[in-house]
Amino acid sequence: MSDPANRRVGRVLGINAWLVYVFLYAPIALLIVFSFNDNNNVSIWTEPSLRWYREMFGNDEVMGALRNSLLVALVSTLVATVIGTALAISLERYRYRGRGTLDGLAYLPIIIPDVTMAVMLLIFFFQAFGILDSLTGIRLTSGLHTIILAHIAFNISFVAVVVRARIAQFDSALEEAAADLYATRWQTFRRVTFPLILPGVAGGALLALTLSLDDVVVTQFVSGAGSTTLPVYVFGLVRRGVTPLINAVSVVMLAASMILIGISLGLQRGATVRGQKIADPASLLEDVSA
Amino acid sequence: MTQGPVTPELERAAEKAESRRGLLIGLPAYAYLILFFAIPLVLVFVYSFASRSSTGLTVLEDWNLDSYRRLADPLVIEIFVRSFLLALITTAICLLVSYPFAYYIATRGPSMRNILLVLVMIPFWSNFLVRTYAWRVILGSDGIASQISQVFGGEPVRVLFTSTAVLIGLVYGFLPFMVLPLYAALERLDWNLVEAARDLYASGWAAFRKVTFPLSMPGVVAGSILVFIPSLGAYVTPAILGGARDVLLGDYIVSQFLAARNWPFGSALSFGVMFVMLLATIFYFRVGAKSL
């Protein structure tokens, strides 16, 4: 590609690319900067201060919501990752009647918008609790447990999709080789399959964690009194009006995301060093979306 | 256990045992999805035919099509159309912005590519609510965009709480969903084909139009679906950036369950939206398949 026209096109593309990056990062950068602003007005810069962070950490509601978010995210990610990985293995490595339909079922949570999911689960829990009450007299209400159950429901599919992409990449002859070398099924899984799909499992878990921490609508619909999560809490605040406190909380949430990204990149680096094929989140998502 | 020669019956039995094993491994997932996904979906469908009592409770009798009839209301249609157009424009803008961007990344060297991709992923992994909230701060009439425009002698920017703000927010939020599939498709592209086209006297633009773009179609389709569907049902972004005037589907559905307490209608709406999404997905796939 050496025509002058091509060079011009290349330059334009480059400029476009950098503009997109600015577009992507400017809002985040601004938010971070203004969270250190010592002014009640959100966007007028006065002087740097940690005032809002102090206020945030002293705020019981915020801290409670934060605790709930972490709990929900960790539990739902753990369960969804285990179940989702098993699902991926079942779909990729085995054939059985009805697999096609079940495959479709496993994809649905990914394409269904969160509003619909929220509606579905709201009605479900309402009905379920009603039936349970009339059958046994036990009266359950929504709370952290329903949030966790809901998050697991949509996360299973996301984990499965990511792990499946990883499984599809690896030579099934490897598992045959293990069996040929006297490994039982369990030994094959533990010594060959699992180490090789681990980047996929980690990627899936990371995705699940992110989706859980991001979720607003589904959580809002299935939570009860006193069981709010941080995004839902912030959402409520924002609708009432913007305060710098929200900036601080937002930055903390951002920081949490960054830490997760850092961990994932670090894990990948480790995987590369041990000679495995690189599986960065980008390539996982591209496998998924292809 | 001593073995004997294999017969078709034995072989079939062995195959069945293997199948059963596969099904069992997936069983926790299937059970969970049926209980917490398939059944709720059916419930929504059932509710869409139910009645609403005067106090707003759902009455599972007097099955009717009222909720669906109401979907034909001019108000409802207006909301559908508005949401549909918004989703369409969001998808179009995302495509227009992302395609050159993904092309640029896909045509860099491998190490550069990885860095560029990670830089795209970081906003993606960052909290969605926070990223949308940032625009609230920027677009307010005393927000940063206003300040900048006033510095240049212009007026304060009055974009917040309009559809434009929602559009910006949606594009911003869903851009990575378009970039990644496009990048994946372009990265897989066999550039020899483009060179062959040039060898056969095609200009740069013609080669793009006739070779590169059609071959990247799977990425275009995937990205479009990944942007269009959530945009159609968007709730958080319009809630934060949009105004009360221009009601969109997401908020309209949510209000049926929280404020208006009309669950049957909300269920019918949900199904209506899902139906439109299904049509859109089929449409995108058809368009994509035709170009190949």
Add this chain to the structure above:
Amino acid sequence: MATPAVELVGVTKRFGDDVVAVDTLDLTIEDGEFFSLLGPSGCGKTTTLRMIAGFEYPTEGSVRIHGVEMGLKPPNERPVNTVFQSYALFPHMTVFENVAFGLEMQKVANADVETRVRRVLDQVQLAQRADARPSQLSGGMQQRVALARALVNEPEVLLLDEPLGALDLKLRQNMQYELKDLQTRVGITFVYVTHDQEEALTMSDRIGVMSAGKLLQVGDSHEIYESPTSRFVADFIGEINLLEGEVTAPGAARLANGSEVGIPPGHPSAGRVTLALRPERLVLHQVAGAVPDDRNQMRARIVRRTYYGDVYFYDVEAGLSAPLEVKEENRPDVVTHAVGDEVIVSWSTDSANLVSD
């Protein structure tokens, strides 16, 4: 007489209702021999190998290893090891760990594992790379690791699925010698699957030629090459001329161009026969020259000549369904003919084979 290493009796493999990958195969592979399964892609040779290994079960039939029926035993319970076409080396383990894997699974003591792995790595000349990862090795080295990983377990039978396919020509030829050498030294029965007839001919003690799921002929290299029993085998190995004729008398037939020729014994008393003639068994003579009477002969015209450096291939038109291919060495004492020349082509009756369709 030692128990045969592998016996396949009536082995059939059907996929679904319509695909018959292997059709009633009967095969005996002797202890300590280098046996090749040869055939084009899709002929069922790999499926057969996999049934011996245990990756597939037959739909019907019996697979026995040293007399022991394998039945529905999974691969990890069979005393055989496989060298895969893609090598299937575990990417997350070192060379040493790869080779040691089978021994670990059999719970061999650590000290023994160490000794045996080191010994086998010496045998394949990879002792220095024991701590490398597969991705750091060249194709040829990876292949040797795959071999070592299988051999270290001292299996009763070693199965090789087109192991040299991914290597370039020179390397492949070297590895062929090495493998044959290794097999002779170690004495383990090798079952080798390939589509490359040269490989099969040079390396094997015996060859089984397969096509469309059936085993067509089993024999040593000489038998397969010199005495093919079917059209397919004759055609698949090397170059062949196939001449159709009608039996006219015992030991005689008339060809399509009217020539009366002698045919080998064992033919039906009447009807169609097909003669298979290797190009090197045909000789070209000048029209004016003398041709010995005991040879079959016909007039022909040269329509193409291809020069290979060491040999000339002539396509000669003799009025048969297709031109005959004749191979003549490029030697000073052999006359070189030109395209368009009229010649006489001859062969001796016993150098032809009768083949069935």
